[in-house]
Amino acid sequence: MTEKEFIAAIPTAYRGVTFRSRLEAKYAKALDDLKIKWEYETKLFRLGTYRYLPDFWLPELHTFLEVKGPNVPGRHKTKRLAEMLYTSKDPFHSAKAALVVIGEADGTLTGVRESEEMRIARCRECQQYFIYDFTGSWGCRACHAHSGDHHIHGVYKSMPINGRLRRI
Numbered sequence: 001m002t003e004k005e006f007i008a009a010i011p012t013a014y015r016g017v018t019f020r021s022r023l024e025a026k027y028a029k030a031l032d033d034l035k036i037k038w039e040y041e042t043k044l045f046r047l048g049t050y051r052y053l054p055d056f057w058l059p060e061l062h063t064f065l066e067v068k069g070p071n072v073p074g075r076h077k078t079k080r081l082a083e084m085l086y087t088s089k090d091p092f093h094s095a096k097a098a099l100v101v102i103g104e105a106d107g108t109l110t111g112v113r114e115s116e117e118m119r120i121a122r123c124r125e126c127q128q129y130f131i132y133d134f135t136g137s138w139g140c141r142a143c144h145a146h147s148g149d150h151h152i153h154g155v156y157k158s159m160p161i162n163g164r165l166r167r168i
C-alpha cells in the first residue's frame with residue numbers, strides 16, 4: 001500500500017461493516033485471524049466537552065483498540081479515555097481492568113503511556129490470543145490465568161495485518 005492510499009483513508013467494507021479506512025478493515029481481519037471477537041465503534045464516551053468513539057472494543061479481552069494511520073491526527077482522545085478508565089488504585093497492572101491500545105499503521109501495538117509496551121500472546125489455559133502490557137500484568141486478559149509466564153506461549157509485537165504473526 002502506498003503512502004497516498006493511507007492518506008486518502010478509503011472506506012472499506014469487510015464482513016458487512018464499512019470501515020473508515022483500509023487499515024481498520026485490515027485490523028478487523030487480523031482480529032478474526034486470531035479469533036479475537038470485536039465490535040466496531042459501539043462504545044461512545046463523553047470526555048469533557050467532546051465525544052469519542054474508539055474504533056474497536058474487544059469484549060473478551062476488555063480492551064479498546066484505536067487504529068491510527070498516518071492520516072489520523074492526535075492521540076489525545078485515546079489518552080484521555082485511558083486516563084478516565086485507569087482510575088482505580090493500580091488498574092494498569094491488573095489483567096481485569098480495561099486496557100487501551102493503539103494500533104499503528106505497520107501492525108505494531110503501542111500504549112498511551114510512555115512506559116507501556118504492548119504485546120500479543122496466546123494463553124495456554126484458554127487458547128485465546130490476548131493483548132497485554134509487557135511492563136504491566138502478563139495475566140491472560142480472557143481467562144485471567146496468570147502463572148508467571150507459564151500461561152503464555154508465543155509472544156508477538158504486531159498484529160498480522162499483512163499476513164502472518166511474527167515472533168519477537
Ligand SMILES: [Zn+2]
Nearest residue numbers: 123126140143
Ligand atoms: Zn487464558
